[in-house]
Amino acid sequence: MSSIRLTDVSKSFGNETVIDKLNLNIKDHSFTVLVGPSGCGKSTTLRMITGLETPTAGDVFIDDVRVNDISPGKRDIAMVFQNYALYPTMTVEQNISFGLENKKISKEERKRRIQTICDIVGLAEYLKRKPSSLSGGQRQRVALARAMVKDPQVFLMDEPLSNLDAKLRTQMRVELISLHKKLGTTFVYVTHDQVEAMSMADDIVLMDNGKIVQQSIPSELYNNPNCVYAAQFVGSPQTNVLSGYLPEGVKLGFRPEKVQLNKIAMSKGITMTAKVVTKEVLGSEIIYSLSTRYGSIMAKTDIEVADNTVLNVGVDFVHMYLFDKNSMRMEFSSDMQAAVKNTFTAKAGSLI
CATH class of the missing domain: 2.40.50.140 (Nucleic acid-binding proteins)
Structure with a gap:
């Protein structure tokens, strides 16, 4: 199980409230996309799920366990960032293995996991290379593999494709959809791009000004928008x-x-x-x-x-x-x- 629930969650920075009494349910095994313009609160919401931000009020639950006071490293989640955050002096294999070494996973088990994951994301032939010799799409796969190798309950992704060119973004969208089907894990994905949201999600959360405007499957959001904002954001x-x-x-x-x-x-x-x-x-x-x-x-x-x-x-x-x-x-x-x-x-x- 890997469901997520936010109950009456608010987040303020000083006198500015960016999330206001948010109630959000993310289903187990879903590919849920938080979408909206810059400043709508989607990344802040994701960071509160990861534990990188603490709610000012309200509660965050993962599998019905309240995680407000649980550190990010103990939430059994994996985060993929926009900038990849790879270690430039390490090889692909070392980058992927780094987190497992910190968890004291045995060498044999590390090798098995890395080989399995790299076969899935197509990195087996690049294990000895440094990030500088890889393309943008290959570096993004390394970031994904580093997250996948931890075998987390939830994958959290914050605009992971925004640094890629248009053709590669399209290719990576297809790969992420395929990856989600293979892993069967809960994906939570943040983007401002409505094409990414509509093409990848099985559940879309459209946000504006720290609130949920509409949450539905893509076809419902497109065909039955509940307000002018939803109608004009999609399409x-x-x-x-x-x-x-x-x-x-x-x-x-x-x-x-x-x-x-x-x-x-x-x-x-x-x-x-x-x-x-x-x-x-x-x-x-x-x-x-x-x-x-x-x-x-x-x-x-x-x-x-x-x-x-x-x-x-x-x-x-x-x-x-x-x-x-x-x-x-x-x-x-x-x-x-x-x-x-x-x-x-x-x-x-x-x-x-």
Whole structure:
């Protein structure tokens, strides 16, 4: 078992509260990703799980054992950092073995563990090399192997791929997913990158200002965001949100990929006139910035039209979100569908 639970956890630095009464449950064997912008509290949360930070209030449990007063080295966890933190004068084998030597593990057992782990992460042929002779991806594997060889209950990773180039990040994401399946251990991963979060996690914790905004599986976060913040954080380009045209401060949201070009009318949706301002051709898809009387919106499609083209675009009701005046998700009732329809139908043929 390797579940984690934070109960009413707060963390302050001086007069600044960065985590405020956080309640978080991380399931045993899950790949849980804490995601959010810089300063949202995700790394501080991770550091409190590791014991590198002490909660100002509240409790941290690992397998239902309160660990607030247990030192990091006794929590049966392993941490992988952003900067790898390898010893430059040691070989790969020595770097991996170092922690085991400190724990007085026998030489034979150390050798067995190192060989097993290096076979898994593909480092067997690099054991005698120094970190300086390795690529970024290989050094990251050494950091992972050094953590894995301890056979911990939990792996904690703080932006471990942020120093790698885009191609290598993609490759390492695949390797980490495969590694999690092989080990069957609980992974807790921190990132600001929504692509990493969506592609790797089986449970996403979206954070902002020291609080959890939404916790769910990736598909649920994408398809059913509970607020404007969640809707716009996930997806690229971000979700279109139109405000100021519906009663009681209600906002209308829809994803760029749900915008249909060259639509004359939609019986169960809206149509509006738009002008192509810019476009980005990205191979199999094109991203448009469109000007409408309701403001700028983004569209993502495989249909190509020329710059400055004026056309009708449509969005089906099934692909829309409604948010109240506090930016929280609300029911899209038949009455609200009629109100939205009437608002956009009345002004569909104009850009001003």
